[in-house]
Amino acid sequence: MRVLGLMSGTSADGVDLVLAEFTGSPPEVAHRVLAHREVAYPEELRMRVLRAMRHADTREIALLHHDLGRFYLEAAFPFRGSAELVALSGQTIWHEPPRATFQLGEPSHLALGLEVPVVYGFRSMDLAAGGQGAPLVAYPDLLLYGEAGKRKAVHNLGGISNLTYFHGKDPSSLLAFDTGPGVCLFDEAAGILGLTWEEATALAEKAKPDEEALKTWLSHPYFQAPPPKTTGREVWRLEHLSPLPQDPARLLRSLLELTARSILEAYRRFVGQVDQVLLAGGGARNRVLVALLSQHLPVSVMENPKVREALAFALLGYLHAIGEVNVLGRATGGRDLRAGQRVEPG
The missing domain is CATH 3.30.420.40 (ATPase, nucleotide binding domain)
Structure with missing residues (x-):
């Protein structure tokens, strides 16, 4: 069909x-x-x-x-x-x-x-x-990408970040949830600053994150809640984050770091060891975000992440x-x- x-x-x-x-x-x-x-x-x-x-x-x-x-x-x-x-x-x-x-x-x-x-x-x-x-999409992920003996995750870096984990093709191993913000906050900030995606990414690439702001943001109760859980743009807006770095480059870098660190923490707390993480979604085209994840996870970007x-x-x-x-x-x-x-x- x-x-x-x-x-x-x-x-x-x-x-x-x-x-x-x-x-x-x-x-x-x-x-x-x-x-x-x-x-x-x-x-x-x-x-x-x-x-x-x-x-x-x-x-x-x-x-x-x-x-x-x-x-x-x-x-x-x-x-x-x-x-x-x-x-x-x-x-x-x-x-x-x-x-x-x-x-x-x-x-x-x-x-x-x-x-x-x-x-x-x-x-x-x-x-x-x-x-x-x-x-x-968790069950379709299992049917489409499950491979005998492999512990895989399919990770979507959309506006919201979500993952599907499975071992082989066993439905009982399936775990899926939203980890938190994907690129929605980065997109919102870039829009407010009047920057294209590439301009915003280039600025973030050269900047250092605001560690104090990140410490506060990462204390959000959503990150500690166990799966199953989902979230949306209703929660993840710039107006809901405080403090906000005033320097544009530092703000953009901090928002990407928030996404990356919350993802890494989700794997550590709820998923465990994986053999491969397949990255999909528009955020898989953000080289800064992919580099941050690659430092700690066995990631590969899908041939066409969209x-x-x-x-x-x-x-x-x-x-x-x-x-x-x-x-x-x-x-x-x-x-x-x-x-x-x-x-x-x-």
Whole structure:
């Protein structure tokens, strides 16, 4: 079955699309990536998404929900006639487990425009089943990257940082959780400073971190809480950090150090020894962050780090379509279930 996975992450910068072909059923699912496309949000749409994460009114959210649906259709239209099914993550604008998780992007636009069924609402169903609504990609990670005898972690450096750990292909070894901020704070600071990603990275590369600020930031209770746990941009904003270094370069370096040190502490406290850590997500392109992690973990950057999550969502959709469990409770804190809802093209 050819499935198109669409993933919009906590970086809120656009959508990754992966068309993949799947055969078989767990524990042996074969896959082949046929195409990948990355489409950035237009600046005006991205500003509306970021505003919805903070203080948008009901009308703004309703309009954005459908405008995102139309944007997803436009991004996916080149795959019309190639995909037999679409799996949509939606754009998370609020994530506060166990009470609520909320994604935007009306799936009916995709179903009607591409004339194929769309599976969506994965997070909401897991939350209703007692889970955190994330990380949803843990079971797909195990099926896609599990290797006999190897202790692996797949680590996503998105706006929020999350990991999946497994030993071989054993579901009972699965551990998945958000470690804390990924690059959301670094991105926010770069935007406020009017810097491009490369300019901000170059500044951070030459600077020293503010150790006093880091000591305070790393005392945040989230880092001490045991898995399963998830977090979001609602928690990790610059306005919630104090003190903030005044020097721009020092601020940017300190934010990357916060991400790296909180990740390393998460492996030390909750994961233990690993043979390989596969880095994915936009943050895997940040050379400073990758260098900090490489000093203490056996990391390797995926060939295309932006493929991983969209591919995982495509697999979630495939498992739903063939009637299989696609979310494991040991990863999200809920129960094993076939998560997702399906809208037909009419």
